[in-house]
Amino acid sequence: MPSGAEQRAAPRFTLLLRVAKLIVDGHEYFCIIRDASATGVKVKLFAPLANHVELTLELGSGDRYQAECVWTAGDHAGLRFLHPIAVEHLLDETLTRGPRRQIRLNIAIGGILRSGGEAVPISLHDISLQGAGITSDKWLLVNELVKVETPILPPIYAKIRWRDHPRYGLIFENTFRLEDLARRCSGIPSRANLPPSHFQDISGT
Incomplete structure (x- = not known):
């Protein structure tokens, strides 16, 4: 881990509105990277950062960086990487190993279609600003218009973009604002953190 002097000496670069994801003990949250260096980042939060054991920053490319929180102030936090990174990968995600895509939260929400x-x-089982992944026993058609209702989100109109029954990909007719979706989804557990019995009656019906 870099010393305090090394961290202060690392050149910092301002990044505006770089959406990323924090994985906090298995729970997932949207965040925005404000500035970064090889040793750490400043991020905007949409929910308080709870006490935790493990913290990981994930980019749209899928690259992940283990970190620790060194300070919080209002809706911002300073994270220090456990190992120095190639900061150019944060500045230009085309340099990373995978294609950039919309940040998705892996979640577990029951609903009605x-x-x-x-x-x-x-x-x-996952959601982004523009779409979601669902599991449905009903066979659905590609490009079919559907309506999705859940306890935490407003009614969503979407079209089926792809299917691999019983899993389907949705593209929303109207996209979410980042802040709105981030606040609505804060605190929702990830599927990985739930026992199999949770999904036997996930819709609550």
Whole structure:
């Protein structure tokens, strides 16, 4: 781990509105990277950062960096990487190992899908500003317009973008604002943190 003097000496670069994801003891949260160096980042939070054991920063490319929180002030936090990174990968994600994509939260939300006059239980297993992944026992058609209702989100109209039954990909008719979706999803457990029994009646019906 770099010393305090080394961290202060590391050149810092301002990054505006670089959306990323914090994985905090298995729970996932949106954040925005404000500035970065090889030794750490300053991020904007949308929910308080709880006491934790493990903290990881994930980029849109899928690259992950283990970190620790060294300070918080209002809705911002300073994170120090456990190992120095190649900061150019934060500045230009085209240099990373994978293609950049919308940041997705891996979550577990039960809901109802309305399609063709039917209402069927579904589970959402990931969500981004523009779309979501669901599991549905009902066969759905690509490009079919559906309505999704959940306890924490407003009604969502979406089209089926791809299918691999029983898993489907949705693209929303109207995208979410980052702050709105981040606050609504804060505190929702990840699927990885839930026992299998949770999904036997995930819709609550």
